[in-house]
Amino acid sequence: MAEKELQRSKSVLPIGTVMKLTDLTARQIRYYEEQQLVIPERTDGNRRMYSLNDIDKLLEIKDYLDDGINMAGIKAIYAQQKKRADDLQNETLTDSDVRRILHDEFLNISGLEPNSGAPLHSQRPLK
DNA sequence: GTTCTAACA
């Protein structure tokens, strides 16, 4: 199934097709690229070529926009998602690190106030 | 005909 993933990552769509598929303007698509939200390939004469994954990403961005989220917010969302992905890797890796982390947290809990932190969590289990 | 960059009545 890694085969299809590679195919979805193949950038073969010109911006014109992406516009039709996403209902976004070329201006917006290029702007989102500036914001590092999508990173299309550049083929021949400096033309952007998008992959199916890029299409999904853009459609997702469009949804966030419809929900009234601005560029900063969207960037924050992806930053948070990336961090979560990194955390997953860290957990998958060395379990001696897991012990170290648990150890650190233990020290923190034992030495801090009984403040029950209930901060503003904005989970996005979208997919 | 399409896309690119840069800039703004």
Next chain:
DNA sequence: TGTTAGAA
């Protein structure tokens, strides 16, 4: 974000 100008 729209739109436009000039080049590729």
